[in-house]
Amino acid sequence: MENENASLYAFRKFGDTVLRAAYACCGCYAEAEDIAQDVFLLLHTKPVAFTDDEHMKAWLLRVTINKCKNLNRSFRISRTGSIDEERSGIYNMDVTDVEVRELIRALPKKYSSVIYLHFYEGYTIKEIAGLLGKNPNTVSSLLQRGKEKLRLEISQINMTGGHNYEKK
Amino acid sequence: MKKNDYKNHLDKIKCSPEFRAKMEERLSAEQDGEYADSVSDVERVTKINYHRWTAIAASAALVLGIGGTAMYLTKTSDPPSETMLSDISHDESLPYIEVETITENYSMDVIMFTNDSVSFNIANIPAEASHQIIKGLEKCSWEPAEADNFYNFDSETRMSVSCTGTEEFVYTVNSEGYAMLEHEGVQTFYYNGNSYFKIVSAVGQYLPYCDWVSMVGGETGKKLDVIFKKHISEIKRTQNEVDSFDSWIMLMSNDLYTVYIDQYGKITVFYASSYGGSGSNTISFSSSPELYNEIVNELGEELGIETATEPATTPTTEVLSTNEYVYKIIDENITGEPMDLRFVIGTGQFDGSFDLKNVDMNEFTKVVKSHNWKVSEKSYPENGFYIARNLLLTVSGEIYDQQTGNMYEPADDSFSDLINAVDKLPESDPCNHIMSLLAYSGNNGTVMSGDISYYYSDTAGSVDSNSEIQYVYRGGTGKLYHDSSCGEYFMLNSPDGGYSAEYMEENRDWILIEKGNTVSLYSEYVSDTDSVPRSSSSGFTGMGSCVVDYDYLCTYICSLIGDIYEMSESVPVTDFRYDENTGCIQFSIDATLYETDLISISLNIADGNMVYAHVERTDNNTGETVILYDFQLGDGMGGGVVYYTENQDMYSEISEDMKTEKFGATE
Structure with missing residues (x-):
């Protein structure tokens, strides 16, 4: 893990968590994937220092929820995911x-x-x-x-x- | 839907193999820095950081187990003697472990709260507290229960009370009220639906006197505990108070307790009073500001809080009647001068807000002071409200004080004149009024005036300069003719590129002059009514978009730019057309509608919800750009948010300038 970058580590550990949170907020798997991707790419491009995993998780959840809000505010929102x-x-x-x-x-x-x-x-x-x-x-x-x-x-x-x- | 259905459903949401592979590839790309479990390259945190405390509280579970080593230590402080357990009746028909008879000098080693994800322990419980808790457990009106009931709630938070004396026994109570007593290797099961939260409440009253090492964990917890013990003689139980959270730091938080301390040394413990902690009560203690400052100074960096400044002075509390207090906060927050307000529109799907400028508050203040007031049973505004500094003035006639978290209402329940006074707030300024009307229109999903509403779904578009028709590929367009000879008229195009209706302005009203005569590429969306397509829940999107009152908006824009139509040396850009022969201004809804070297106007409608208008002036000589008007209706979420700024002085100046000197405009 020491050689693993933060974003990759975060994705492997909390990828499902972030995806789940995004899904819980937007109700669409496809959009949840987009949001999760944005969240981890943000961490990838702008690394954040965390005290521990719980801190990392809290940060990821907050960013995820913010991005869900942004998605809801954007013009591109699509609420028609296919069952x-x-x-x-x-x-x-x-x-x-x-x-x-x-x-x-x-x-x-x-x-x-x-x-x-x-x-x-x-x-x-x-x-x-x-x-x-x-x-x-x-x-x-x-x-x-x-x-x-x-x-x-x-x-x-x-x-x-x-x-x-x-x-x- | 049951809670478990929700959890089970979300449990199934996982990254697909394709998505996982794609992300791993992208995240494996070159990147600065590495992540390790240990802290590295940590930036100095200068703001209060609740996340860290969330993490600390969660990790507290790892510090101590139920067999924790903490031993009972009698405190020298003065903990409260009362407990909420004291009112629990005793059911003589059930067997009890009479604790005091079998363990004359028992001690409560540790109370552990745990569930699937987190647990934390409280140790060194003061004698008074442990006595009351055990007596409370004894006296609860337990009913016999089956073991299965206890274990059915395995995932819920449960509380274990371990006691050691001449004999050992453990009480474990889960949040559903099922309890298990373990004594001499025998497990007995009981039920009392209220027991759990009564015990939580009782423990909460002693939290500041308990062992903070156990509660927080790690070196930080030890330091915190030392500081608390140093100041423990100062800690006194006070009446419950809830204050603003602006100046608080959170010392610990978990499923059951959250502890805040403010700069005056006030400690407030929130404890869960119902399932899941969704309802909470408070217990307050007072200490000295030094306790707070010492925590900040000693542990500021670890807690992620700013270094303390000068020790705060405990404010004197003025005892006021409710009436006096309401008048006082009115005077503190509303002066005689016009003030800016923000209106927050309801809740739920149609939420949003808009700003009002220079609102005259005098009449409202007068009405407030003509009433007597009382504290309302409501906890928060349920409908729309205006924000006036720390006050929320609801459309229902209440006043919510953000400092105390209290809602106030007329003591005689006569709300009507207050409602009227609130309704009239935006009317003191025409611009504010139109903004509020637009916002309400969007909020309510109704057309405020006239028949025109319009819906746009895409931003791509082009202009056919010959036909003067705006073509867009999937959205709608419109043209606003502002002609000195024919007056203003407004043509709405259908989404396919034809137009569906034309309206002419007469005395600020729009009159339908033609409809349905289209130059259409497609016909399915061409309206044959005097309205144009509008969004709905079954319309162009799956979302119930608000309906923008386009008519009113255009009227309003015309009122703003009505004097500046005769302009020369316009510099057309891609998305607009200026007809020098007719003097008409045409605009594409999706793009800049008008622009010259002097004034630029852009109007956008997108997603059926948002209108954005931007009017600015660029000075030819200096190149300086000044925003004259800038407002936005809708926030893309189906709400009626209006943002509005203006520079009326500058507008007047330019308007006059354009009319009389540079362009020789005629009325």
């Missing part, structure tokens, strides 16, 4: 996966990052506040509203019998 592409190229999606993915997509972006950081990465509200540069009260509100939004989406799915997507 088939994701099914065949990445993993075998079952019905639950498709529903979850639709929920992630339906979730407003401001909630998706805190939902992901809290429920998947296990960060606390205060840590998320530090990570995203937000007031802890704001993060707490976003988390609550995000969960409410998810609950709403879920209830709609239950009422309508699911989203209108093709099932495997």
Whole structure:
């Protein structure tokens, strides 16, 4: 590892983490790959000194979320990723996966990052506040509203019998 | 969707072999510096760095195990005697380990909180704390439970309390409230849904008196512990207070506790009060500023914080009624002078903000002071609000104080005149007003005025100078004719290059003069109504884009540039056309619409959400460029963000200049 450059080391150790975070924020695998690529290339071209792996991970997650925001703000955003592409190229999606993915997509972006950081990465509200540069009260509100939004989406799915997507 | 579904779904997201191979190849390319596990080439961090503390807290697990060596040490400090466990009722029907009867001099060795990813320990728990915690565990209204229930929550954070006396026993409680008591090799399982967070709360009250070595870990933790012990006699429990986080440093953070200290020596512990820490309560302590300064001076570099300056002086607290406090913060944040505000538009998909200039606040202040106020139960504005320094003035008539985190509302619930006062804030200036209307239009996805709205999806375009029609490949275009003889009229092109409608300005209203007469390459998008294609959730993109009120925008732009149409020596560039015969200004929405050596105007619409207009003047003699107007509607996210700046004095000067001297313009 000593001869390994930081970006390569980071990619090997946290490549999936970054990809996952990007996916959780944008709901599209293709875009998540683009974001992950940008994140690691940024680290590659502009090396950052980290105290340890956790510091590196926190940095990568923050940059990832920022890039997701930028993507959402850009003109090039495309929200029409192919389910088939994701099914065949990445993993075998079952019905639950498709529903979850639709929920992630339906979730407003401001909630998706805190939902992901809290429920998947296990960060606390205060840590998320530090990570995203937000007031802890704001993060707490976003988390609550995000969960409410998810609950709403879920209830709609239950009422309508699911989203209108093709099932495997 | 269950929480596990979310996790399971994301667990499946992994780098594809192709992507991994591609990235490895690119990242293996030449690059400066190397990365190793150890710190190398670390830059001096001069700002508060929460990441480092996240990392430190996470690594604390590695420092001590449950059989940690820390031993009970009686503190000389004055920890609180009360505990939230004291109100737990005792269920006599269940068997208990009567701790005090079997271990007369027991000690609580360590409390370990752990889950899949992180754990940390608290050691050297003060006698009072350990006594209360054990008594609390004893007195919890436990119900018998099956072992499977306990182990079902294997991945959740759990808390182990190890006690050593004449006998040893361990309580382990998970966040769902299932507990396991291990005593003499026998495991007994209980359940009490509230037990876990009650214990978390009880422990939280003693955190500053516990062993910071265990809580933080490593050499940094040891140093921190020494500093705390040095000042421990100064640490007193105070009433809960939540203040601004601007001047705080975070000493530790994990799933259950986050500890902040501010420059006045105030220590605030946030502890989880519900599952996942999503709800949190606070416990506050006070110390002296020296504690803070010593931490900063001794550990500043390690903690990533700036070197302390002069020791802070503890501010005196003025006791004010809620009413007095609201009036005070109003006076502190809103003076009699016009001030700049930022309006934040709601939340969710249609969020965004725009700035207002020189807003007259006098009427609003007057209305606020005509009311009595109380603290609202709301924790944060739920709708749009104006930011006036440290205050958020909501469209619902509340005032949120960012310094205290409190929301205030009229004591008599009479919101209406406050709502009116807030609504009128932008009306004190016409430019502000139009900006707010535009923003609301975008925010609500409705057309504010008239029938014209337009949607553009791409920026590629060209101009046919003969036909005066803007051609674009996939987007839409428009032409704004600003003619002294025919007045202004505006032609919208359809996305295929034809035009779908023409509108003429009359008394600042747009009148439809023709529609559907297209020169089209394709016809599918040509509108046959008096509206042009507009975006929708089922329209040109998958996103519910906001609808830009194009009519209003053009009217507004015309009002800005209305006096400068007769210009000579224009210097056309690629994406615009200036017709010297008609004096018309034509513009492509996607590119610069007009430019001369004196004034440059660009207007862009992209992605259906964003309009960007930029008007600047370049002085022929000096080459100096001055921005006259610069505003943006939409942020590309479906929101109605408006950024707007102006230099009205300069505009007036140029406008007059162009009309009367250089260009002989006529009205």
